[in-house]
Amino acid sequence: MANGILVFIEHVDGKINKASYEAVRAAQLIGAQIGQEASAVILGQGIGDAAAEIAAKKLKTVYTVENEWLKSYTADGYTQAFKQIIEQVQPALVLFCHTYEVRDFAPKLAASLKRILLGDNIGYKIEDGQPVFTRQVFQGKLAADVVPVGDTPHLVSFQIGSFRGDECEAGQAAAQALSVNLDADVVRQQPEERFKEAKAAVDLTQAPLIVSVGRGIKEQKNIEIVKKLAESLGAEIAASRPICDNEWLPMDRQVGSSGQTVAPKMYLAVGISGAIQHIVGMKGARTIVAINKDKEAPIFEIADYGIVGDLFEIVPALTAEAEKLK
Amino acid sequence: MKIIVCLKQVPKNDSILRINEQGTWIQDRDLTYEINESDQYALEAALQLKEKHGGEVIALSLGPARVQTVIKEALARGADRGIHLEDATLDNLDAFGISTAIAAAAKAEGFDLLLTGLQSDDYGYAQTGVIAAELLGLPHATIVMDVQATDGGIRVKRELENGFFQWVSMPAPAVLTIQSGINTLRYATLKGIMAAKKKEIKKLDAAGLGLDTASLTPKMQFRRVYVPVKSKQTQFLEGSPAEVAAKLIEKLKNEARVF
Numbered sequence A: 001m002a003n004g005i006l007v008f009i010e011h012v013d014g015k016i017n018k019a020s021y022e023a024v025r026a027a028q029l030i031g032a033q034i035g036q037e038a039s040a041v042i043l044g045q046g047i048g049d050a051a052a053e054i055a056a057k058k059l060k061t062v063y064t065v066e067n068e069w070l071k072s073y074t075a076d077g078y079t080q081a082f083k084q085i086i087e088q089v090q091p092a093l094v095l096f097c098h099t100y101e102v103r104d105f106a107p108k109l110a111a112s113l114k115r116i117l118l119g120d121n122i123g124y125k126i127e128d129g130q131p132v133f134t135r136q137v138f139q140g141k142l143a144a145d146v147v148p149v150g151d152t153p154h155l156v157s158f159q160i161g162s163f164r165g166d167e168c169e170a171g172q173a174a175a176q177a178l179s180v181n182l183d184a185d186v187v188r189q190q191p192e193e194r195f196k197e198a199k200a201a202v203d204l205t206q207a208p209l210i211v212s213v214g215r216g217i218k219e220q221k222n223i224e225i226v227k228k229l230a231e232s233l234g235a236e237i238a239a240s241r242p243i244c245d246n247e248w249l250p251m252d253r254q255v256g257s258s259g260q261t262v263a264p265k266m267y268l269a270v271g272i273s274g275a276i277q278h279i280v281g282m283k284g285a286r287t288i289v290a291i292n293k294d295k296e297a298p299i300f301e302i303a304d305y306g307i308v309g310d311l312f313e314i315v316p317a318l319t320a321e322a323e324k325l326k
Numbered sequence B: 001m002k003i004i005v006c007l008k009q010v011p012k013n014d015s016i017l018r019i020n021e022q023g024t025w026i027q028d029r030d031l032t033y034e035i036n037e038s039d040q041y042a043l044e045a046a047l048q049l050k051e052k053h054g055g056e057v058i059a060l061s062l063g064p065a066r067v068q069t070v071i072k073e074a075l076a077r078g079a080d081r082g083i084h085l086e087d088a089t090l091d092n093l094d095a096f097g098i099s100t101a102i103a104a105a106a107k108a109e110g111f112d113l114l115l116t117g118l119q120s121d122d123y124g125y126a127q128t129g130v131i132a133a134e135l136l137g138l139p140h141a142t143i144v145m146d147v148q149a150t151d152g153g154i155r156v157k158r159e160l161e162n163g164f165f166q167w168v169s170m171p172a173p174a175v176l177t178i179q180s181g182i183n184t185l186r187y188a189t190l191k192g193i194m195a196a197k198k199k200e201i202k203k204l205d206a207a208g209l210g211l212d213t214a215s216l217t218p219k220m221q222f223r224r225v226y227v228p229v230k231s232k233q234t235q236f237l238e239g240s241p242a243e244v245a246a247k248l249i250e251k252l253k254n255e256a257r258v259f
């Protein structure tokens, strides 16, 4: 590998996505181990301040790519522009944080280079001088070590939270503007303004105690037993995505990457497997309790207290016990 | 609207996973299977679009003979036809290889929309549809929550992070990856199951797809698969339901000081 590591910096209207610092940190760490210098690239229009912010990190060069077709993100615009940058810079390794935006275009970018994105990794190790990446399979139930096959550049993304963005080494990067060719034929998507749906009626972020229910509950009518437990503990009720998808509980009760991010004193997960998209929304809880019939369920990887068993037996017993607290 | 929906067969969500002898994937003995979760929503989205705008829904699945179950289920729910891609050279492909085969079949068939789920529950690449779009030279959108037909194209609602959404328009044909929960799933009726028996399932192999096997060589490799290392020391509480309940409340009160 010869030409360094290139990190993708994501932003909306010049405001950098914090997750990009995690990718910078990953590049600094991996780069030091494999003897490659890290650089970063930011695409857009009016991105001078964002580039300056990134240039204060220990990086060789911060490349800026200004083009009117990059004013708002589109999969087509970003893919074409990034492809042209890769051809100019010729990096050995391209690193991303696995955000929704990266999910949207990085596989296309990789395919346009006849490569594959090694996506959504949670870490890496060095074997025979080369990085080997670790990713989750079966929704976190198993882990897999994977390596790219074939010529560089290799494209790799890391799951949000895999590296500490606040631990980036400071430095002073050189700035370099690069140009790309884009036009209306290339950029076929027309994005509208980003928006939020009506404000959530319940604010779970302030709840000190949360009892959360997952698909282990099986049927809508069974939700009642979890509601009773929540009541007897004085806790708010929350849920994993499938419960809200089925409309068994309203959307504003959903915890996770596409729901609310909560940090209560206690989070009690009932019949929730612990997929990463759920865990990112609740891992900040001070005490995590999980009730699950499967002792291998990933939720137990982060639980302080675990009960392996049938929730239909345990939840009523727990409700009875909680009543005694009153 | 002519819509092709990609349906993947995956081990049932509560399967007990045993790692194979080489330590490179799981053993597929004794597994039961189901349709990948988000693919079911993609199928439902296709059926609803057809009900609104007319046209045809084609269920496409790549895999061994057992994936016919998935296609039959889709036909029973209302899809019009099926395509089954099966060939020994199509086993153990990475997302690029799977997309190459799917793209070839979709291209030969022709379509207005190619739908996939946003992510498979086993490999979890979240890439197959996006790669296929690139290989087919078509626009795409991921994590789609709503689809509207427009003049000459489509307008889709994408889920973004932190509770944001965004509408994006693009010309058709296009490729969309569908998020779970975008609609309410229907189940097969007895009538649907009977009707499905008369529906066609076309079988295609690598030669029939005109695939050059060199284009299928893996671009990534699994070194090993293993049970994840725990980051936290979980205290497992044991006993009868009443006993564990009492223990938990006691610990939450006196050890974790939650109450």
Ligand SMILES: Cc1cc2nc3c(=O)[nH]c(=O)nc-3n(C[C@H](O)[C@H](O)[C@H](O)COP(=O)(O)OP(=O)(O)OC[C@H]3O[C@@H](n4cnc5c(N)ncnc54)[C@H](O)[C@@H]3O)c2cc1C
Residues within 6 Å of the ligand: A139, A213, A214, A215, A216, A217, A239, A240, A241, A242, A243, A254, A255, A256, A257, A258, A259, A260, A270, A271, A272, A273, A274, A275, A276, A277, A278, A281, A291, A292, A293, A294, A297, A309, A310, A311, A312, B013, B014, B118, B119, B143
């Ligand atoms: C882009 C994207 C965004 C997403 N956003 C979110 C999000 O914001 N929030 C979210 O939660 N998910 C989200 N998901 C979905 C996520 O990947 C998982 O599919 C989901 O969290 C699984 O929910 P679950 O744990 O309730 O269900 P399952 O994974 O089906 O788990 C059910 C669990 O219940 C246990 N169980 C079954 N029966 C019993 C019993 N009788 N007693 C005890 N335990 C039992 C099982 O062992 C299993 O562990 C997202 C996915 C994607 C791809």
Ligand SMILES: Nc1ncnc2c1ncn2[C@@H]1O[C@H](COP(=O)(O)O)[C@@H](O)[C@H]1O
Residues within 6 Å of the ligand: B006, B007, B008, B009, B036, B038, B039, B060, B061, B062, B063, B095, B098, B115, B116, B117, B118, B119, B120, B121, B123, B124, B125, B126, B127, B128, B129
């Ligand atoms: N073997 C397959 N047959 C049909 N569709 C597939 C297959 N593999 C992947 N897909 C589709 O591609 C989507 C994304 O898969 P993945 O890229 O593996 O996460 C799935 O939800 C399916 O819709």
